[in-house]
Amino acid sequence: MYDGFDSLPDDIQSRITSLIEPSDPEAWVRSPIQALDGRSFLEAINSDDGEKTVAHYFDSVETFERPTLQPGPENLRQIFHFDDADLDSNRAGLLSAAQRSRLWRQDVLKMLGAAVCLVAGVMFNVALLAGWMTAHGRGAALGVSLILVGLILAVWSAETWLDLMPGSVLTAEGYLRPTERIVSGRYGPSTIYCIEIGNQTFDVPMAAHDAIREGKRRLYYLHRTRTVLSVDPPEK
Incomplete structure (x- = not known):
């Protein structure tokens, strides 16, 4: 009661x-x-x-x-890149081979981006300190900015790697609905699109936010990066 x-x-x-x-x-x-x-x-x-x-x-x-x-037809399969085989694996608590391969490729790009930013940032700072080049104002902070971006990408890549190694998938269950949050930035407020299920919230592309059909659903995701992998279809 x-x-x-x-x-x-x-x-x-x-x-x-x-x-x-x-x-x-x-x-x-x-x-x-x-x-x-x-x-x-x-x-x-x-x-x-x-x-x-x-x-x-x-x-x-x-x-x-x-x-x-009441939105139009859902196209979450296209947005999150999953099919019936992926969904079956996720329901069993596992990444599918296709999902693992796709996420590994994305992680390699993050690692490459991190390496490029870190090397470029270090070389830029060395050049400034050695007097090989001069920079003023914002230009002087470029090297530090590149290093910071590289570190962020490196951490993001590491978290993805830690998610992919065990290949385990978590489940969120409850009433699924789109939501938003506003964050303040250097150039003013911006909207972060999310979906809420039960007492959990996940950041998603705007296309997924707009396509969601509200209802009691199950959502499958990775633990550390909270990457949404797939969503059970709505009950008919």
Whole structure:
């Protein structure tokens, strides 16, 4: 028996806050709802057919009150580059051979980029210190910037390598929905596109954010880099 908002499953809480958006979720779950025959949400979900009742209620809200939440056909397979064989491997907790090969190739590019930036940064600084060249203002910081970029790429590459060596895949399960966060940068605020499932959030390309169909799903990802590998199709 659920006795309050905090006692509800994470996916139900997420759906209430994202779809209904009540100012006071605790008060909302206790208030009568006309679409639930005058029962409160808690009364409905605690009834014999509670799960089916609240699922139908949420579907009705999405269809009639917030139709913009219904996106076009999903193309997550193309965006995340996975097929049925990859999905089967991920469900078993493993990377597929194709995914491992693709991610290794990407990691090699990161390592090469890190090496180029580090070598170029060191050579630039040596040239400045030796007096072989002169630079002023921002130009003087170029070598340091290249080294920093190289170090970032090297760390990113190392994390990917640590993910790929065991080849294990983690699963996130719950209500899947697109979300965003705003970050402040040197040139003003920018939007980071994400998907939220259960109590976890993953950064994704904007195309994936826009293509997601909301619903209870499973998502498969790598531990350290939190790379999204695949997503179970929506239930029909």
